[in-house]
Amino acid sequence: MAIQPVLTYPHPSLKQKIADSPLNLELLTRVLTDLNDTMNQHDGCVGLAAPQIGYSQRCVIVDVSQSPRAGENHGLLKLINPVILEASEWKVSREGCLSFPDLLANVKRAQKIRLSAYNEKLEPFEMTALGFEAMAIQHELDHLDGILFLDRIRSSKDLFERRKHPASL
Template structure:
């Protein structure tokens, strides 16, 4: 089922998510709905809070060399923790909760992350490139943060001004 994505400045996007304790059919349905929603909205990542559910759940599905998203490449991440960060990289990010806006964000180049899959199995991965960027972006959502908060003061002011104009036009 495709769910509605919360859009900035919706206050629910500021909620801090809670850990998942039950790896059950309800969780599996939520993960499946998140995948359908992300694909329908042409995203590469989605945190549960973006559909109004304050749980430490996110999914990432990057595109392959042909520009396609393959379901077998889907990463389902539950209760993630970054245990190591290294380097620095600037990448132009966008967000389904801030549609149509993209800007450069500085993040760790490489990360080591621990999380659980849908069956409660622990996974430890070392990530770099876009996958590391996407993981950090989605994990920020779980803490109630959006990528626009990482912009410089001047860029943030410019964004707020443009966003207010966009909201008026869309109404």
């Protein structure tokens, strides 16, 4: 188990486009394990991309199953060299990102995506993701291209400072 620190902006790793990962089982198992351990360490976190913990590997992890926003979903997803094949049903919703702890932004994402990737056994597969899971996957895949959610903002009214909720009594 290796929990890695989550890199925050302006760490240069966050703005880099990552090349496809070589299918090296030992390396990718370590990256995916660290992603999973690190994600589980952060309450409410539904996904993490390798560059956010300092790995220049094209892989992400997504698990929306514990989120109140989760609809239909696949539970824990480990995606290596993921590619979005089709995207449709666009919708704007509010996102946060561990690399920008104090900001939220309204971002437009597809509610339905079809993608190809390799799984943790390095087997190629295709899948369809819907709703919140689809949005989470797109957010994480953007990280692999050095695109941050702030780059997706469409208007001056789309950026918000995260409000701290008063402690419950």
